[in-house]
Amino acid sequence: MYKVFVNELPLILTNKVSETANGEYFLLNKDAIRTAIRSLRKKKLLEAYIxxxxxxxxxxxxxxxxxLVVAAGGVVTNAEGKVLFIYRNDKWDLPKGKLDKGESIEDCAIREVMEETxxxxxRIENFLRTTYHVIVNSDIYTLKQVHWYAMKTEFEGKLKPEKKEGIVKARWKGPKKIQKALQNSYANIKILFEGD
Structure with missing residues (x-):
């Protein structure tokens, strides 16, 4: 099963017919996929299954x-145990970005965190998980696959949000501020902080 978010609503790719409770099933073809995505975007459905x-x-x-667009990013913790967040498009997010040709996913994750903050x-501690979301740009659909890593740093310098990427703030956040930030974040970011 893969959970793909469309405007914060789940589009679930599954091989089981029994998983749906209140969603609708679609077949795995272009027209059906586009119909499912449109239904979620317009909130005609709260979840859909392919x-x-x-x-x-x-x-x-x-x-x-x-x-598919492959990207990577990090859940970065500093020496005080605070987590690095960025603020872009009026939401709290985590640093991430697209994989360059010939680059490893781990190198991409580190490069993007450095560039954006x-x-x-x-240093990468471990792989966390992969998240998926659909980006719609002028009726062109793209699936963004983000590989997330837990990272550590001893860095104590000034944070430099990457303005040309639309990032207006970069902040270290402790547990209370993380909870507050997650209330104004994305479903894909929230699941990184859920205990499995």
């Missing part, structure tokens, strides 16, 4: 219809 019997094939077939001396 069904395909083969779990191994489902994401590959989905990305044949909706182009100015934080240096990052």
């Amino acid at each position: 069904y395909h019997p083969n779990h191994e094939e489902i994401l590959k077939k989905f990305t044949q219809e909706i182009p 100015g934080v240096k001396d990052l």
Whole structure:
């Protein structure tokens, strides 16, 4: 099962017919996928399911219809145990960005955090999870796949939000401020802070 967010609502790619409670099923073809995405965007549905019997094939077939953009980012913790957030498009987010050609996913995650916040001396602790969301730009649909890593840093310098990327703030946040920030964040970011 893959959970893909469309405007904060889940589009679930599944090989099980029993998973739906109050959503609607769609087949894995271009027209059905576009209808499912439109229904979620217009809030006609609160969740939708794309069904395909083969779990191994489902994401590959989905990305044949909706182009895939690979990105990486970090949940960065400093020496005080605070987590690094960025503020962009009136929401709290985490630093991330697109993979460059020939770059490893880990290198991309570190580069993007550095570029978007100015934080240096990052080290990856472990892989956290992969999230998915659909981006709609002039009726062109793209699936963004973000690989998230837990990172640590001893960096104590000034944070430098990358203005040309629309980032207006970069802040270290402790537990209370993290909870507050998550109230004005994205579903994909919230799930990074949920205990599994």
